[in-house]
Amino acid sequence: MSDAHASSDARRTGERPSAIVIGAGIVGATVAWALGKSGVATTLVDADGPGAGCSYGNAGAISESSVAPVAMPGVSRNVLGMLLDPEGPLRIRPARLPRALPWLLAFMASARPARVERIAARLHALHHGAVDAHLALAREIGAPELGVRHGHLHLYPDEAALAKDADSWALRQRYGVEVRKLNRAGIVSLEPAVSPRYQVGMFLPDHAMVVNPQRYVDRIVAAFRERGGRWSRDRILKIAPAGGSWVCASATDEWHADHVVVAAGIASKRLLAPLGIHPPLESQRGYHAMFEGARAPTSRIVVLADRKAFTTTMETGFRIAGTVEIGGTSAPPDPRRSAVLERIARETFPALAGAKVTTWMGHRPCMPDSLPWVGPARGRAGLHFAFGHGHLGVTDAPGTARRIVAAIAGSG
Numbered sequence: 001m002s003d004a005h006a007s008s009d010a011r012r013t014g015e016r017p018s019a020i021v022i023g024a025g026i027v028g029a030t031v032a033w034a035l036g037k038s039g040v041a042t043t044l045v046d047a048d049g050p051g052a053g054c055s056y057g058n059a060g061a062i063s064e065s066s067v068a069p070v071a072m073p074g075v076s077r078n079v080l081g082m083l084l085d086p087e088g089p090l091r092i093r094p095a096r097l098p099r100a101l102p103w104l105l106a107f108m109a110s111a112r113p114a115r116v117e118r119i120a121a122r123l124h125a126l127h128h129g130a131v132d133a134h135l136a137l138a139r140e141i142g143a144p145e146l147g148v149r150h151g152h153l154h155l156y157p158d159e160a161a162l163a164k165d166a167d168s169w170a171l172r173q174r175y176g177v178e179v180r181k182l183n184r185a186g187i188v189s190l191e192p193a194v195s196p197r198y199q200v201g202m203f204l205p206d207h208a209m210v211v212n213p214q215r216y217v218d219r220i221v222a223a224f225r226e227r228g229g230r231w232s233r234d235r236i237l238k239i240a241p242a243g244g245s246w247v248c249a250s251a252t253d254e255w256h257a258d259h260v261v262v263a264a265g266i267a268s269k270r271l272l273a274p275l276g277i278h279p280p281l282e283s284q285r286g287y288h289a290m291f292e293g294a295r296a297p298t299s300r301i302v303v304l305a306d307r308k309a310f311t312t313t314m315e316t317g318f319r320i321a322g323t324v325e326i327g328g329t330s331a332p333p334d335p336r337r338s339a340v341l342e343r344i345a346r347e348t349f350p351a352l353a354g355a356k357v358t359t360w361m362g363h364r365p366c367m368p369d370s371l372p373w374v375g376p377a378r379g380r381a382g383l384h385f386a387f388g389h390g391h392l393g394v395t396d397a398p399g400t401a402r403r404i405v406a407a408i409a410g411s412g
Protein backbone atom coordinates (compact mmCIF):
# COMPACT_ATOMS: atom_id res chain seq x y z
CA MET A 1 0.00 0.00 0.00
CA SER A 2 1.41 3.43 -0.92
CA ASP A 3 1.98 6.44 1.32
CA ALA A 4 -1.29 7.98 0.23
CA HIS A 5 -3.21 5.42 2.30
CA ALA A 6 -2.78 7.69 5.30
CA SER A 7 -4.89 10.40 3.72
CA SER A 8 -8.33 9.03 4.58
CA ASP A 9 -7.20 8.95 8.21
CA ALA A 10 -6.08 12.55 7.73
CA ARG A 11 -9.55 13.54 6.60
CA ARG A 12 -11.07 12.03 9.70
CA THR A 13 -8.71 14.05 11.86
CA GLY A 14 -9.61 17.28 10.02
CA GLU A 15 -6.30 17.60 8.22
CA ARG A 16 -5.98 18.70 4.61
CA PRO A 17 -8.01 16.72 2.06
CA SER A 18 -6.32 14.15 -0.15
CA ALA A 19 -6.79 13.27 -3.81
CA ILE A 20 -5.57 10.77 -6.36
CA VAL A 21 -5.43 11.96 -9.94
CA ILE A 22 -5.44 9.16 -12.51
CA GLY A 23 -3.68 10.18 -15.72
CA ALA A 24 -0.78 12.56 -16.29
CA GLY A 25 -1.74 13.99 -19.65
CA ILE A 26 -2.08 17.75 -19.92
CA VAL A 27 -5.40 17.60 -18.09
CA GLY A 28 -4.41 15.37 -15.15
CA ALA A 29 -1.01 17.06 -14.76
CA THR A 30 -2.59 20.53 -14.63
CA VAL A 31 -5.27 19.35 -12.20
CA ALA A 32 -2.67 17.71 -9.93
CA TRP A 33 -0.50 20.83 -9.97
CA ALA A 34 -3.46 23.06 -9.09
CA LEU A 35 -4.67 20.73 -6.34
CA GLY A 36 -1.20 20.56 -4.82
CA LYS A 37 -0.94 24.34 -4.92
CA SER A 38 -4.26 24.70 -3.13
CA GLY A 39 -3.13 22.49 -0.27
CA VAL A 40 -4.68 19.16 -1.23
CA ALA A 41 -2.40 16.17 -0.53
CA THR A 42 -2.24 14.90 -4.10
CA THR A 43 -0.96 11.71 -5.71
CA LEU A 44 -0.67 11.58 -9.49
CA VAL A 45 -0.60 8.14 -11.11
CA ASP A 46 0.02 7.35 -14.77
CA ALA A 47 0.47 4.03 -16.50
CA ASP A 48 3.12 5.23 -18.93
CA GLY A 49 4.57 8.55 -17.85
CA PRO A 50 3.75 12.25 -18.11
CA GLY A 51 2.39 13.24 -21.50
CA ALA A 52 2.57 9.77 -22.98
CA GLY A 53 -0.99 9.77 -24.35
CA CYS A 54 -2.81 12.22 -26.58
CA SER A 55 -0.99 15.11 -24.92
CA TYR A 56 2.28 14.08 -26.55
CA GLY A 57 1.69 15.01 -30.14
CA ASN A 58 -0.92 17.74 -30.38
CA ALA A 59 -0.53 21.08 -32.14
CA GLY A 60 -0.12 23.05 -28.91
CA ALA A 61 -2.76 25.62 -29.85
CA ILE A 62 -4.42 27.48 -26.98
CA SER A 63 -7.66 28.14 -28.84
CA GLU A 64 -9.58 30.21 -26.35
CA SER A 65 -12.13 31.34 -28.92
CA SER A 66 -13.00 27.87 -30.31
CA VAL A 67 -16.53 27.81 -28.98
CA ALA A 68 -18.01 26.04 -32.02
CA PRO A 69 -18.54 22.33 -31.33
CA VAL A 70 -17.13 19.80 -33.82
CA ALA A 71 -20.66 18.92 -34.92
CA MET A 72 -22.04 22.03 -36.58
CA PRO A 73 -25.30 22.27 -38.54
CA GLY A 74 -24.91 20.39 -41.83
CA VAL A 75 -22.44 17.81 -40.48
CA SER A 76 -24.75 14.89 -41.39
CA ARG A 77 -24.24 15.64 -45.10
CA ASN A 78 -20.50 14.88 -44.71
CA VAL A 79 -20.86 11.46 -43.13
CA LEU A 80 -21.08 9.48 -46.41
CA GLY A 81 -17.97 11.24 -47.70
CA MET A 82 -16.19 10.29 -44.45
CA LEU A 83 -16.87 6.64 -45.16
CA LEU A 84 -15.71 6.77 -48.75
CA ASP A 85 -12.48 8.78 -48.70
CA PRO A 86 -9.57 7.17 -46.81
CA GLU A 87 -7.45 10.31 -47.30
CA GLY A 88 -10.08 12.96 -46.47
CA PRO A 89 -9.70 15.09 -43.32
CA LEU A 90 -12.60 13.20 -41.70
CA ARG A 91 -12.71 9.43 -41.90
CA ILE A 92 -14.71 6.60 -40.37
CA ARG A 93 -13.10 3.18 -40.72
CA PRO A 94 -15.91 0.90 -41.95
CA ALA A 95 -14.93 -1.79 -39.40
CA ARG A 96 -15.56 0.67 -36.57
CA LEU A 97 -18.94 1.81 -37.84
CA PRO A 98 -21.19 -0.64 -35.95
CA ARG A 99 -19.52 0.17 -32.57
CA ALA A 100 -19.37 3.89 -33.25
CA LEU A 101 -22.92 4.23 -34.60
CA PRO A 102 -24.65 5.32 -31.34
CA TRP A 103 -21.91 7.90 -30.80
CA LEU A 104 -22.25 9.14 -34.39
CA LEU A 105 -26.02 9.50 -34.04
CA ALA A 106 -25.57 11.50 -30.83
CA PHE A 107 -22.87 13.56 -32.58
CA MET A 108 -25.24 14.44 -35.44
CA ALA A 109 -28.09 15.17 -33.03
CA SER A 110 -25.92 17.68 -31.18
CA ALA A 111 -25.53 19.71 -34.40
CA ARG A 112 -29.04 21.17 -34.13
CA PRO A 113 -28.76 24.99 -34.09
CA ALA A 114 -30.33 25.48 -30.65
CA ARG A 115 -28.02 22.88 -29.10
CA VAL A 116 -25.00 24.41 -30.80
CA GLU A 117 -25.83 27.72 -29.11
CA ARG A 118 -26.03 26.06 -25.68
CA ILE A 119 -22.83 24.08 -26.24
CA ALA A 120 -20.98 27.22 -27.36
CA ALA A 121 -22.00 29.03 -24.16
CA ARG A 122 -20.66 26.16 -22.04
CA LEU A 123 -17.43 25.88 -24.04
CA HIS A 124 -16.93 29.61 -23.70
CA ALA A 125 -17.25 29.36 -19.91
CA LEU A 126 -14.63 26.58 -19.81
CA HIS A 127 -12.20 28.21 -22.26
CA HIS A 128 -12.42 31.63 -20.64
CA GLY A 129 -9.02 32.89 -19.51
CA ALA A 130 -7.12 29.93 -21.04
CA VAL A 131 -4.35 31.96 -22.65
CA ASP A 132 -3.54 33.98 -19.53
CA ALA A 133 -3.79 30.88 -17.34
CA HIS A 134 -1.35 28.92 -19.51
CA LEU A 135 1.15 31.75 -19.72
CA ALA A 136 0.98 32.12 -15.93
CA LEU A 137 1.38 28.36 -15.47
CA ALA A 138 4.41 28.27 -17.78
CA ARG A 139 6.02 30.99 -15.64
CA GLU A 140 5.11 29.26 -12.36
CA ILE A 141 6.69 25.97 -13.41
CA GLY A 142 9.86 27.79 -14.42
CA ALA A 143 9.45 27.39 -18.19
CA PRO A 144 8.01 30.69 -19.50
CA GLU A 145 9.53 30.00 -22.92
CA LEU A 146 7.00 27.19 -23.46
CA GLY A 147 4.01 29.55 -23.83
CA VAL A 148 4.06 32.05 -26.68
CA ARG A 149 1.36 34.60 -27.55
CA HIS A 150 1.88 35.33 -31.26
CA GLY A 151 -1.72 34.84 -32.38
CA HIS A 152 -3.31 32.24 -34.64
CA LEU A 153 -3.66 32.69 -38.39
CA HIS A 154 -6.43 30.70 -40.14
CA LEU A 155 -5.97 30.43 -43.91
CA TYR A 156 -8.45 29.90 -46.75
CA PRO A 157 -7.87 29.64 -50.50
CA ASP A 158 -10.72 32.07 -51.23
CA GLU A 159 -13.93 33.66 -49.96
CA ALA A 160 -15.99 30.60 -50.91
CA ALA A 161 -13.87 28.40 -48.62
CA LEU A 162 -14.17 30.95 -45.81
CA ALA A 163 -17.95 31.04 -46.27
CA LYS A 164 -18.12 27.32 -45.36
CA ASP A 165 -16.91 28.25 -41.86
CA ALA A 166 -19.12 31.33 -41.56
CA ASP A 167 -21.18 29.90 -38.69
CA SER A 168 -18.19 29.15 -36.49
CA TRP A 169 -16.62 32.58 -37.14
CA ALA A 170 -19.95 34.24 -36.31
CA LEU A 171 -20.08 32.29 -33.03
CA ARG A 172 -16.54 33.36 -32.12
CA GLN A 173 -17.31 36.98 -32.84
CA ARG A 174 -20.48 36.87 -30.77
CA TYR A 175 -18.25 36.02 -27.79
CA GLY A 176 -16.22 39.16 -28.36
CA VAL A 177 -13.08 37.66 -29.86
CA GLU A 178 -10.87 40.04 -31.81
CA VAL A 179 -10.58 38.77 -35.40
CA ARG A 180 -8.81 40.58 -38.24
CA LYS A 181 -9.62 39.58 -41.81
CA LEU A 182 -6.55 39.61 -44.09
CA ASN A 183 -5.98 39.60 -47.84
CA ARG A 184 -2.93 37.94 -49.44
CA ALA A 185 -0.70 40.93 -48.65
CA GLY A 186 -1.80 40.77 -45.01
CA ILE A 187 -1.05 37.04 -44.83
CA VAL A 188 2.42 37.50 -46.31
CA SER A 189 3.19 40.37 -43.96
CA LEU A 190 2.68 37.96 -41.03
CA GLU A 191 3.90 34.71 -42.58
CA PRO A 192 5.99 35.25 -45.73
CA ALA A 193 6.57 31.51 -46.31
CA VAL A 194 2.91 30.60 -46.96
CA SER A 195 2.29 29.39 -50.55
CA PRO A 196 0.03 31.45 -52.88
CA ARG A 197 -2.71 28.82 -52.49
CA TYR A 198 -3.92 30.90 -49.54
CA GLN A 199 -5.52 34.25 -50.37
CA VAL A 200 -7.76 34.94 -47.35
CA GLY A 201 -6.75 34.95 -43.68
CA MET A 202 -8.49 35.31 -40.34
CA PHE A 203 -6.05 36.45 -37.64
CA LEU A 204 -6.70 36.04 -33.91
CA PRO A 205 -4.00 38.26 -32.37
CA ASP A 206 -4.62 37.32 -28.72
CA HIS A 207 -4.21 33.57 -29.14
CA ALA A 208 -1.21 31.58 -28.01
CA MET A 209 0.59 28.26 -28.29
CA VAL A 210 2.64 25.77 -26.36
CA VAL A 211 5.86 25.19 -28.28
CA ASN A 212 6.59 21.73 -26.84
CA PRO A 213 3.47 19.98 -25.49
CA GLN A 214 5.37 16.99 -24.15
CA ARG A 215 8.02 19.03 -22.33
CA TYR A 216 5.23 21.20 -20.93
CA VAL A 217 3.50 18.21 -19.31
CA ASP A 218 6.84 16.87 -18.07
CA ARG A 219 7.66 20.23 -16.53
CA ILE A 220 4.22 20.58 -14.88
CA VAL A 221 4.65 17.15 -13.28
CA ALA A 222 8.21 17.97 -12.20
CA ALA A 223 7.00 21.22 -10.59
CA PHE A 224 4.13 19.36 -8.92
CA ARG A 225 6.64 16.93 -7.39
CA GLU A 226 8.99 19.74 -6.36
CA ARG A 227 6.10 21.20 -4.35
CA GLY A 228 5.59 17.91 -2.52
CA GLY A 229 3.11 16.14 -4.80
CA ARG A 230 3.45 12.38 -5.02
CA TRP A 231 4.00 10.69 -8.37
CA SER A 232 3.68 7.03 -9.25
CA ARG A 233 4.03 5.17 -12.54
CA ASP A 234 1.41 2.46 -12.41
CA ARG A 235 -1.73 1.36 -14.21
CA ILE A 236 -4.89 1.75 -12.16
CA LEU A 237 -7.11 -1.27 -12.68
CA LYS A 238 -9.84 -0.57 -10.19
CA ILE A 239 -11.53 2.40 -8.52
CA ALA A 240 -13.88 1.66 -5.63
CA PRO A 241 -15.57 3.44 -2.75
CA ALA A 242 -14.07 2.53 0.61
CA GLY A 243 -15.97 3.63 3.71
CA GLY A 244 -16.43 7.32 2.89
CA SER A 245 -13.23 7.62 0.86
CA TRP A 246 -11.89 5.93 -2.29
CA VAL A 247 -9.38 3.25 -3.14
CA CYS A 248 -7.53 2.91 -6.44
CA ALA A 249 -5.69 -0.32 -7.13
CA SER A 250 -3.06 -1.41 -9.63
CA ALA A 251 -1.81 -4.99 -10.00
CA THR A 252 0.66 -4.48 -7.16
CA ASP A 253 -0.31 -1.43 -5.13
CA GLU A 254 -3.22 0.57 -3.84
CA TRP A 255 -3.91 4.17 -2.90
CA HIS A 256 -6.59 5.55 -0.56
CA ALA A 257 -7.81 9.16 -0.64
CA ASP A 258 -10.81 11.37 0.01
CA HIS A 259 -11.14 12.21 -3.68
CA VAL A 260 -10.38 10.49 -6.98
CA VAL A 261 -10.06 12.51 -10.17
CA VAL A 262 -10.37 10.44 -13.35
CA ALA A 263 -8.25 12.18 -16.00
CA ALA A 264 -7.26 9.18 -18.07
CA GLY A 265 -8.26 10.55 -21.47
CA ILE A 266 -9.81 7.94 -23.75
CA ALA A 267 -9.16 5.20 -21.12
CA SER A 268 -11.53 6.91 -18.66
CA LYS A 269 -14.43 5.02 -20.22
CA ARG A 270 -12.91 1.62 -19.41
CA LEU A 271 -11.89 2.69 -15.90
CA LEU A 272 -15.39 3.88 -14.97
CA ALA A 273 -17.38 0.99 -16.45
CA PRO A 274 -17.15 -1.24 -13.35
CA LEU A 275 -18.75 1.61 -11.35
CA GLY A 276 -21.72 1.55 -13.72
CA ILE A 277 -20.67 4.89 -15.27
CA HIS A 278 -20.56 4.91 -19.07
CA PRO A 279 -19.36 8.18 -20.59
CA PRO A 280 -20.07 8.33 -24.34
CA LEU A 281 -16.38 8.63 -25.24
CA GLU A 282 -15.11 7.78 -28.71
CA SER A 283 -11.58 8.18 -30.00
CA GLN A 284 -11.16 10.66 -32.82
CA ARG A 285 -7.73 9.51 -33.88
CA GLY A 286 -5.50 12.40 -34.92
CA TYR A 287 -2.09 12.36 -36.58
CA HIS A 288 0.93 14.54 -36.90
CA ALA A 289 3.95 14.77 -39.14
CA MET A 290 7.00 16.36 -37.56
CA PHE A 291 9.76 17.91 -39.65
CA GLU A 292 12.63 17.44 -37.23
CA GLY A 293 15.14 20.25 -37.14
CA ALA A 294 13.54 21.96 -40.18
CA ARG A 295 14.11 25.68 -40.62
CA ALA A 296 11.02 27.27 -39.06
CA PRO A 297 8.74 28.47 -41.86
CA THR A 298 6.25 30.20 -39.48
CA SER A 299 6.25 31.96 -36.13
CA ARG A 300 2.73 31.24 -34.89
CA ILE A 301 -0.07 28.70 -35.16
CA VAL A 302 -1.08 28.65 -38.82
CA VAL A 303 -4.31 26.78 -39.49
CA LEU A 304 -4.85 25.44 -43.02
CA ALA A 305 -8.58 25.67 -42.52
CA ASP A 306 -9.64 24.05 -45.80
CA ARG A 307 -7.46 21.02 -44.94
CA LYS A 308 -8.43 20.97 -41.26
CA ALA A 309 -4.76 20.99 -40.29
CA PHE A 310 -2.88 22.98 -37.66
CA THR A 311 0.79 23.83 -38.11
CA THR A 312 3.15 24.91 -35.34
CA THR A 313 6.80 25.75 -35.19
CA MET A 314 7.83 23.79 -32.12
CA GLU A 315 11.05 23.82 -30.12
CA THR A 316 11.97 20.56 -31.81
CA GLY A 317 10.90 21.25 -35.40
CA PHE A 318 7.87 22.03 -37.51
CA ARG A 319 4.65 20.10 -36.86
CA ILE A 320 1.51 19.65 -38.90
CA ALA A 321 -1.30 18.01 -36.93
CA GLY A 322 -4.89 17.15 -37.62
CA THR A 323 -7.32 14.82 -39.36
CA VAL A 324 -10.11 12.94 -37.65
CA GLU A 325 -10.35 9.18 -37.94
CA ILE A 326 -13.03 7.21 -36.11
CA GLY A 327 -11.22 3.90 -35.88
CA GLY A 328 -11.27 2.69 -32.28
CA THR A 329 -8.32 2.34 -29.93
CA SER A 330 -6.78 -0.96 -31.00
CA ALA A 331 -6.33 -0.67 -34.79
CA PRO A 332 -2.80 0.38 -35.80
CA PRO A 333 -2.20 3.88 -37.22
CA ASP A 334 -2.98 4.33 -40.90
CA PRO A 335 0.23 5.73 -42.46
CA ARG A 336 -1.76 7.25 -45.34
CA ARG A 337 -3.20 9.81 -42.97
CA SER A 338 0.12 11.19 -41.73
CA ALA A 339 1.44 11.01 -45.32
CA VAL A 340 -1.40 13.32 -46.41
CA LEU A 341 -0.45 15.78 -43.67
CA GLU A 342 3.19 15.64 -44.73
CA ARG A 343 2.26 16.33 -48.36
CA ILE A 344 0.03 19.27 -47.38
CA ALA A 345 2.83 20.79 -45.28
CA ARG A 346 5.36 20.48 -48.09
CA GLU A 347 2.92 22.03 -50.59
CA THR A 348 2.12 24.95 -48.31
CA PHE A 349 5.65 25.62 -47.09
CA PRO A 350 8.15 24.88 -49.91
CA ALA A 351 10.97 25.65 -47.42
CA LEU A 352 10.37 22.20 -45.86
CA ALA A 353 11.84 20.44 -48.92
CA GLY A 354 14.35 17.79 -47.84
CA ALA A 355 13.49 17.86 -44.11
CA LYS A 356 13.20 14.44 -42.41
CA VAL A 357 9.78 13.48 -41.02
CA THR A 358 8.55 11.44 -38.06
CA THR A 359 4.88 10.61 -37.56
CA TRP A 360 2.50 9.99 -34.65
CA MET A 361 -1.12 9.07 -33.95
CA GLY A 362 -3.08 9.84 -30.77
CA HIS A 363 -6.58 9.29 -29.40
CA ARG A 364 -8.57 12.47 -28.84
CA PRO A 365 -11.05 11.64 -26.06
CA CYS A 366 -14.24 12.92 -27.69
CA MET A 367 -17.79 13.42 -26.48
CA PRO A 368 -20.51 13.57 -29.15
CA ASP A 369 -21.51 17.10 -28.11
CA SER A 370 -17.88 18.33 -27.67
CA LEU A 371 -18.54 18.98 -23.97
CA PRO A 372 -16.02 17.33 -21.63
CA TRP A 373 -17.12 15.84 -18.35
CA VAL A 374 -15.58 18.10 -15.73
CA GLY A 375 -16.44 18.15 -12.03
CA PRO A 376 -17.96 15.99 -9.30
CA ALA A 377 -19.82 12.81 -10.26
CA ARG A 378 -23.47 13.06 -9.29
CA GLY A 379 -24.34 10.84 -6.33
CA ARG A 380 -20.71 9.64 -5.79
CA ALA A 381 -19.20 11.99 -3.23
CA GLY A 382 -15.45 12.26 -3.78
CA LEU A 383 -15.40 11.01 -7.38
CA HIS A 384 -14.55 13.63 -10.02
CA PHE A 385 -14.43 13.65 -13.82
CA ALA A 386 -11.80 15.43 -15.89
CA PHE A 387 -11.93 13.86 -19.35
CA GLY A 388 -13.52 14.11 -22.77
CA HIS A 389 -11.77 17.28 -23.93
CA GLY A 390 -11.59 16.11 -27.54
CA HIS A 391 -9.85 18.63 -29.75
CA LEU A 392 -9.25 21.14 -26.95
CA GLY A 393 -7.55 19.41 -24.04
CA VAL A 394 -4.57 21.73 -24.01
CA THR A 395 -6.81 24.79 -24.15
CA ASP A 396 -9.11 23.56 -21.40
CA ALA A 397 -6.64 22.08 -18.92
CA PRO A 398 -6.56 25.25 -16.74
CA GLY A 399 -10.37 25.68 -16.80
CA THR A 400 -10.75 22.05 -15.80
CA ALA A 401 -8.23 22.43 -12.98
CA ARG A 402 -10.09 25.51 -11.75
CA ARG A 403 -13.35 23.56 -11.46
CA ILE A 404 -11.80 20.51 -9.82
CA VAL A 405 -9.98 22.66 -7.27
CA ALA A 406 -13.23 24.52 -6.53
CA ALA A 407 -14.99 21.21 -5.92
CA ILE A 408 -12.27 19.65 -3.75
CA ALA A 409 -10.62 22.56 -1.98
CA GLY A 410 -13.47 25.03 -2.21
CA SER A 411 -11.57 27.64 -4.21
CA GLY A 412 -10.42 28.21 -7.78
Ligand SMILES: Cc1cc2nc3c(=O)[nH]c(=O)nc-3n(C[C@H](O)[C@H](O)[C@H](O)COP(=O)(O)OP(=O)(O)OC[C@H]3O[C@@H](n4cnc5c(N)ncnc54)[C@H](O)[C@@H]3O)c2cc1C
Pocket residue numbers: 022023024025026027028045046047048049050051052053054055056057058059060061062063234235236237263264265266267268271285286287288310321322323361362363364365386387388389390391392393394395396
Ligand atom coordinates in the same frame (compact mmCIF):
# COMPACT_ATOMS: atom_id res chain seq x y z
C1 LIG B 1 -3.44 15.60 -33.81
C2 LIG B 1 -3.97 16.31 -32.58
C3 LIG B 1 -3.82 17.67 -32.46
C4 LIG B 1 -4.34 18.35 -31.34
N1 LIG B 1 -4.13 19.68 -31.20
C5 LIG B 1 -4.63 20.34 -30.12
C6 LIG B 1 -4.39 21.72 -29.97
O1 LIG B 1 -3.70 22.35 -30.78
N2 LIG B 1 -4.92 22.35 -28.89
C7 LIG B 1 -5.69 21.69 -27.96
O2 LIG B 1 -6.20 22.31 -27.03
N3 LIG B 1 -5.87 20.34 -28.05
C8 LIG B 1 -5.36 19.67 -29.12
N4 LIG B 1 -5.57 18.32 -29.25
C9 LIG B 1 -6.35 17.63 -28.22
C10 LIG B 1 -5.52 17.34 -27.00
O3 LIG B 1 -4.26 16.79 -27.35
C11 LIG B 1 -6.28 16.37 -26.08
O4 LIG B 1 -7.57 16.87 -25.82
C12 LIG B 1 -5.54 16.21 -24.77
O5 LIG B 1 -4.21 15.78 -25.00
C13 LIG B 1 -6.26 15.22 -23.85
O6 LIG B 1 -5.52 15.21 -22.67
P1 LIG B 1 -5.84 14.21 -21.50
O7 LIG B 1 -4.91 14.55 -20.39
O8 LIG B 1 -7.30 14.20 -21.24
O9 LIG B 1 -5.53 12.76 -22.13
P2 LIG B 1 -4.14 12.05 -22.43
O10 LIG B 1 -3.11 13.00 -22.85
O11 LIG B 1 -4.43 10.92 -23.35
O12 LIG B 1 -3.68 11.51 -21.00
C14 LIG B 1 -4.31 10.44 -20.38
C15 LIG B 1 -3.26 9.75 -19.53
O13 LIG B 1 -3.92 8.75 -18.75
C16 LIG B 1 -3.05 7.66 -18.62
N5 LIG B 1 -3.83 6.48 -18.29
C17 LIG B 1 -4.75 5.86 -19.07
N6 LIG B 1 -5.27 4.80 -18.41
C18 LIG B 1 -4.66 4.76 -17.21
C19 LIG B 1 -4.78 3.89 -16.08
N7 LIG B 1 -5.61 2.86 -16.10
N8 LIG B 1 -3.99 4.11 -15.01
C20 LIG B 1 -3.13 5.15 -15.00
N9 LIG B 1 -2.98 6.01 -16.04
C21 LIG B 1 -3.74 5.81 -17.13
C22 LIG B 1 -2.35 7.58 -19.97
O14 LIG B 1 -1.11 6.89 -19.86
C23 LIG B 1 -2.18 9.05 -20.34
O15 LIG B 1 -0.92 9.55 -19.99
C24 LIG B 1 -5.04 17.63 -30.34
C25 LIG B 1 -5.15 16.24 -30.45
C26 LIG B 1 -4.62 15.58 -31.56
C27 LIG B 1 -4.72 14.09 -31.65
